[in-house]
Amino acid sequence: MKKIVFILLIGSSFISQSCINDNDDAIMVAPSDGAVVNPNVGGATQPNQVWIDLGTNTEAVTTRTDWDFAFYTGNSFKVVLNSSIMMAAGKIPNATHIDLVTDASVAALKDEIQVANFNPANETYIDDVKGNFPSGYTAIDEIKANDSENAVYLVNMGKKIFTGNVPSGSVTTGGDSRGWMKVQVVRAGASYKIKYAELNATDHKELIITKNTSYNYNFVSLGKNSEVTIQPEKKKWDLCFTVFTNLITGAGSYIYADFVLTNNVGGVGAYEVKVTSGSGVEAYNNFKASDVDPSKFVYNDQRAIGGNWRNPVGTNGLEVYGDRFYIIKDAEGYYFKLRFTRLTSTSGERGRPQFEYKPL
Template sequence: MKYLNIFLFVLIITATQSCLSADEDPVAVPPITGSIVDPQVNGARQPNQVWIDLSDMNPETKKLNQTVNLRTDWDLGFYSGDEYRVILNSSVAMAVAKIPNATDINKVKEADVKNLMNTVQVGPFGQAVLQYIDNPDGNFLTQTTGIAPVKENDAENPVYLLNLGRKLDTGSNIPPGSVSLSGDSRGWKKIQIVRAPGGYKIRYADIDATEYKEYIITKDPDYTFSFFSFTSGTTVKIQPEKKKWDLGFTTFTNEVFMGTASAGSYFYADFVITNTAAGVSAYQVNVTGSLDQAYKAFKRSDVDAGKFISNDQRAIGDKWRTTTGTAEIQGAFVYTDRFFVIKDAAGFYFKLRFNKMKNVDGERGYPNFVFDPL
């Protein structure tokens, strides 16, 4: 919040100036301006998730700080609030389903879930597959898909088949303007999650294993989620503290439509989520003339509070870019007829416009945006 502290400091100085007598020299106050940001998504394979707080300016570099992790650094997120909820890592196309009639995790074998493995997938296979992913709007506290709320009675918590999604791509020769998001399968796990004092206990194993491992995840009130990795067998730090990020740049498991009909789940590149769990909201401003002029002219009094989207983390989503182009311009590019207004968790307002999504060689995964406080 260093950037906001500077902002408040300037307001105090401005108020003090108004009390100076006419013959005193006024105190010079530098203008508060925004910044140009290059989120470190890192190219057409988009290996990184990037978490950005629009108020966290590095005073030395005059650039926003960024928290960056590989998409494969975590698997499950355990909610730190009062309720007991668990989310999937949608940035690697994970999916999950209850294993019918399974009560003992050690007794589950691949033969028991072979047919289920064919359907617990991410892909445009029809609306029915949406039950296997988290609700894309991010309202995890009320969702009826993915992993169910963890019950107090251990016996009421099912055994799940967990599709770990896809590895990062390690191939080469990605054509300019394209992406390659998925490598080999990361495999499968069988899991069961129960409550533990102050948190959760996860039991997990490979499908044919006869003995499970377990780990206790403690709720941390400073963070929205505690993240767990099967690779390390421990919790890992991913997102910043719950009110210290506004935007997340990530790949994303979303719902896709054919016209107005749902076609199921789909894996998106170049996606931006807002931190709705901490109260961050956003909306799109459409421009008919010059984007430069409209963006520069937009001020705090122009904000339309009724347009803010606070109940869907996809308020920006994929709306800032196109990957199919238009009749006039083909290929992936940033829309030039819109910008966005953001209200952060502390109630501060920003305007933000995207400038590009590719580098000078035409490689995707190099977004750039400019923002200004209002």
């Protein structure tokens, strides 16, 4: 009887150890089986920002003009401008009190604090295009604990969304000017306080922003004098389809349509696979988990996909590059392969992209 019990114990131990080893080597299985996705960018004026979560195959849609400033929720105190509407900001020299700033006193600055005016110097008025925050540069300096060390800024509020007609195949990323504001951000304990007003106002409004660490940022709309919900929670989105202010070497800031950002602040990584021979579709279909190269993931630049997936001036007109696809690692550790299949609608309207993806 003792021999039988001993054999059973040994067998049970062997089975248990085998299961542990199998689990150690297991590949995480994503909750989504993949899909063909048509992000609701909104057409040729591209009015929307679309936040995609690959793991759950869900999207959240916001209008580009729904927000003005994003306040970082980590340990640092950083403020980010809404680059999708061409915002820019610059320090007002010698300004110590926001209420004393007037339109006349900043008139000369207005010509400088611009986006897409082909002046290489204008890149100092936008945020780090890599989006590598909190370490990346921001047009508004990191907010100091001492109020007097925080400058008053002249803020170019960017462009409204264009409301006119756009020819087929074209895109219009901005409409009329949204005007100018004077802004100062200070700390309020562990929170932020933003002071703001129109240029000739002799008093200002204030808003306290308490960091919500479930999100990468707290977002604020000055027009609504309140916080607004824009991005999903930090672990619940991977990609954003948006208009984007990027840089052109030697020409400064420039506005791009059909841009795709990764949630690098939330821990998402991505890299491009370029097919040098054979069919791009076949290479995508055959790509498997064992082909993933962890050393290639880009975590410090939100433009890992960017505009590299499409060619707006191709010999065949608007086209998606067929020789490349992308590998995504989301914040929860799941891997996906993704390829773009369309830049326009079937009738040729810009701002109607499509992509397919599958978990690895």
